[in-house]
Amino acid sequence: AQSVSQHNHHVILSEAASLELGCNYSYGGTVNLFWYVQYPGQHLQLLLKYFSGDPLVKGIKGFEAEFIKSKFSFNLRKPSVQWSDTAEYFCAVNARTGGFKTIFGAGTRLFVKA
Amino acid sequence: KAGVTQTPRYLIKTRGQQVTLSCSPISGHRSVSWYQQTPGQGLQFLFEYFSETQRNKGNFPGRFSGRQFSNSRSEMNVSTLELGDSALYLCASIRTSGSPGELFFGEGSRLTVL
Numbered sequence: 001a002q003s004v005s006q007h008n009h010h011v012i013l014s015e016a017a018s019l020e021l022g023c024n025y026s027y028g029g030t031v032n033l034f035w036y037v038q039y040p041g042q043h044l045q046l047l048l049k050y051f052s053g054d055p056l057v058k059g060i061k062g063f064e065a066e067f068i069k070s071k072f073s074f075n076l077r078k079p080s081v082q083w084s085d086t087a088e089y090f091c092a093v094n095a096r097t098g099g100f101k102t103i104f105g106a107g108t109r110l111f112v113k114a
Numbered sequence: 115k116a117g118v119t120q121t122p123r124y125l126i127k128t129r130g131q132q133v134t135l136s137c138s139p140i141s142g143h144r145s146v147s148w149y150q151q152t153p154g155q156g157l158q159f160l161f162e163y164f165s166e167t168q169r170n171k172g173n174f175p176g177r178f179s180g181r182q183f184s185n186s187r188s189e190m191n192v193s194t195l196e197l198g199d200s201a202l203y204l205c206a207s208i209r210t211s212g213s214p215g216e217l218f219f220g221e222g223s224r225l226t227v228l
Contacts, residue, residue, distance in 0.1 A: 009154075032215045044204070044219040051213065090156060094215040099162050099169035100145055100208045102217060106156035 002027045006105035021076040023091030033074040034092040083114045118207045118220035126226045132193040135223045137205030145208035146188045152201045200227045
């Protein structure tokens, strides 16, 4: 069965600090990988996605993520965070067989101090 | 395109009652998933439907059920409500081509069980 583990549940950073959120998944087959973000008072939305090709993918608002197949990881990064990045971030995995069952990690709450 | 519409947005029930939640996906999307979101638990997968067929089911008791209609609208039902069913229930409309598996979320239905 698929599972997703996010390493940090709460992260507090100052503006301009660098961000890295860890995500590891457990699944033996081919997967699609996603990061979703939920800003305060808003619905979940896609931040970035990986299907195939270049393992370094870029998303909205300067975020990027790197897929390391050997480590079953898909870590999210941003070189310099802003106050507006305060949100909850979810890593998600979708196996490519048997439909579109997408499993989410528990989420990481990021608070950026101005 | 219009987004995902979930109704009702908020509802309060008492233990033992049953509830039905509705979801209208993005026009042209034939697949939907349902999730239960609670603080600290992240998003727990309930079920996934494609063209009126349930393709995947999460680890929830049989009190949780769902269905999808020919117009792709979906409903989920929870019978014999328990206090622990209080949560935000999210419906996701699923892109099945282009970026297959990408989820588009609604605002959710917040259920409180007293």
